[in-house]
Amino acid sequence: MASTHGAAEVLVASNRGPVSYAVGDDGSIETKRGGGGLVSALSVVDDKLWVCAALDDGDREAVRRGVAEPGVRMLDIDADVYADAYNGVANSVLWFVHHMLYQTPLEPSFGTDFRRRWASYEAYNRALAQALAQEAAPGATVVVQDYHLALVPGMLRELRDDLRIGHFSHTPWAPVDYFRMLPDDIAEQLLRGMLGADRLAFLTRRWADAFTDCCTRILGGTSGTRIGVHGLGADADFLRERAHRDDVGERLTALREQVGEDRKVIVRVDRTELSKNIVRGLHAFELLLETRPEWREKVVHVAFAYPSRQDLAVYRDYTAEVSRVAQAINSRFGTEGWTPVILHVKDDFARSLAAYRLADVALVNPIRDGMNLVAKEVPVVSDDGCVLVLSREAGAYEELGEDALVVNPYDVTGTAAALGAALAMPEDERAQRTKRLAGAATALPPGQWFLDQLEALKAE
Numbered sequence: 001m002a003s004t005h006g007a008a009e010v011l012v013a014s015n016r017g018p019v020s021y022a023v024g025d026d027g028s029i030e031t032k033r034g035g036g037g038l039v040s041a042l043s044v045v046d047d048k049l050w051v052c053a054a055l056d057d058g059d060r061e062a063v064r065r066g067v068a069e070p071g072v073r074m075l076d077i078d079a080d081v082y083a084d085a086y087n088g089v090a091n092s093v094l095w096f097v098h099h100m101l102y103q104t105p106l107e108p109s110f111g112t113d114f115r116r117r118w119a120s121y122e123a124y125n126r127a128l129a130q131a132l133a134q135e136a137a138p139g140a141t142v143v144v145q146d147y148h149l150a151l152v153p154g155m156l157r158e159l160r161d162d163l164r165i166g167h168f169s170h171t172p173w174a175p176v177d178y179f180r181m182l183p184d185d186i187a188e189q190l191l192r193g194m195l196g197a198d199r200l201a202f203l204t205r206r207w208a209d210a211f212t213d214c215c216t217r218i219l220g221g222t223s224g225t226r227i228g229v230h231g232l233g234a235d236a237d238f239l240r241e242r243a244h245r246d247d248v249g250e251r252l253t254a255l256r257e258q259v260g261e262d263r264k265v266i267v268r269v270d271r272t273e274l275s276k277n278i279v280r281g282l283h284a285f286e287l288l289l290e291t292r293p294e295w296r297e298k299v300v301h302v303a304f305a306y307p308s309r310q311d312l313a314v315y316r317d318y319t320a321e322v323s324r325v326a327q328a329i330n331s332r333f334g335t336e337g338w339t340p341v342i343l344h345v346k347d348d349f350a351r352s353l354a355a356y357r358l359a360d361v362a363l364v365n366p367i368r369d370g371m372n373l374v375a376k377e378v379p380v381v382s383d384d385g386c387v388l389v390l391s392r393e394a395g396a397y398e399e400l401g402e403d404a405l406v407v408n409p410y411d412v413t414g415t416a417a418a419l420g421a422a423l424a425m426p427e428d429e430r431a432q433r434t435k436r437l438a439g440a441a442t443a444l445p446p447g448q449w450f451l452d453q454l455e456a457l458k459a460e
């Protein structure tokens with residue numbers, strides 16, 4: 001065991017922390033809630049030390065000035081090392097593998113440049129492992145999060161053999177034949193890094209089984225590491241309270257005005273993320289207007305696509321494509337008093353909640369998604385009931401599939417048909433489905449989701 005240790009009994013480690021910082025015009029540090037489902041889940045867990053990375057210059061400046069949220073340790077990792085690890089490996093390789101986003105002729109080529117970025121990924125994982133080793137009390141429990149930190153469990157185990165180490169994956173896990181696109185040594189290193197944990201956990205059985213398959217085929221087994229499933233749910237108490245504050249009410253009024261009276265609303269809220277399949281969703285809405293002219297002027301598609309991973313050209317291009325397609329639909333079908341697609345590309349949590357409340361239909365059509373919390377949040381917050389059109393490739397499908405209208409995300413015609421059916425669903429059926437969806441969506445709220453993992457880690 002290492003000679004130094006800290007005082008934290010429960011620690012989590014993730015790339016993104018609960019807040020991000022920016023330097024305001026007057027030079028002061030402004031604080032903003034971090035986006036995405038991982039932050040939504042872990043933010044509700046009290047009494048833990050959260051070790052995370054400084055993501056950008058604003059965060060680095062905050063760390064240098066000693067600005068810190070209670071219970072959070074943000075690490076100022078060298079900016080080039082961090083960029084290579086986060087953009088160059090985690091998001092442009094590992095995310096692509098697990099979401100099966102590579103397409104001919106854009107398969108990856110793993111040459112010397114990748115090897116250099118991989119060395120940064122190792123260095124970044126080592127920095128997190130060292131910080132955890134410093135902060136953890138003897139026998140403490142550490143839950144490492146996600147693909148950014150796949151090597152941390154093994155590295156931490158070498159530094160501190162007294163800790164209970166868990167790792168939770170928020171993404172899908174790739175099928176073994178797809179995973180093996182990675183160079184053999186890298187694939188092995190990733191699996192062995194994760195297997196350094198006492199217990200690994202996933203959002204669905206499907207992703208856990210895919211991981212086990214990879215271990216069996218590539219390493220011959222899982223070396224005694226336990227593997228579990230915890231289907232993260234939405235936080236009903238938080239969402240209902242937050243969705244009825246004044247700022248949400250103001251945005252709801254504004255949205256209602258923008259939409260116009262007596263019109264149905266199809267809502268989607270995502271990061272502008274390739275795997276969320278926003279462009280095909282817009283095309284499905286366009287096809288609905290084309291083939292079902294009775295819906296023209298009667299429905300508005302409210303699409304919130306908040307910025308994500310804009311350092312990567314492919315994400316910037318995708319963001320531009322989303323705007324281009326939305327504008328094309330508006331030019332093709334819009335009339336003087338009716339804008340078919342209302343697209344907002346800035347992150348505004350209160351406005352997103354207002355859209356959840358207003359939605360008649362929620363469109364969640366990812367190509368692949370670890371869970372998709374938006375699918376679980378909308379039925380909880382909806383004012384008048386909402387029909388969920390849900391991709392069978394989202395983790396949320398396992399729990400919500402029965403009461404959603406389920407689509408194949410590549411099938412634009414099928415998605416358009418599901419949107420039509422959702423809009424036409426009788427009120428009472430819609431209300432009953434929403435109620436059941438809300439029940440399933442909140443079955444395992446984030447606090448309990450985390451406690452279950454701690455208990456499972458301690459059991460044995």
Ligand SMILES: O=P(O)(O)OC[C@H]1O[C@H](O[C@H]2O[C@H](CO)[C@@H](O)[C@H](O)[C@H]2O)[C@H](O)[C@@H](O)[C@@H]1O
Binds near residue numbers: 171
């Ligand atoms: O941190 P970013 O690069 O901005 O990305 C945001 C998060 O995206 C991913 O979230 C996943 O976690 C959700 C909660 O379990 C799940 O519902 C969703 O399906 C996943 O996509 C990523 O896994 C997180 O690490 C990111 O923070």
Ligand SMILES: O=c1ccn([C@@H]2O[C@H](COP(=O)(O)OP(=O)(O)O)[C@@H](O)[C@H]2O)c(=O)[nH]1
Binds near residue numbers: 034038270371
């Ligand atoms: O303007 C917004 C709108 C939504 N969200 C939250 O971002 C999360 C998105 O999580 P999801 O699992 O759907 O996908 P991810 O972005 O993590 O892949 C949800 O909890 C949303 O409430 C947010 O932070 N800002």
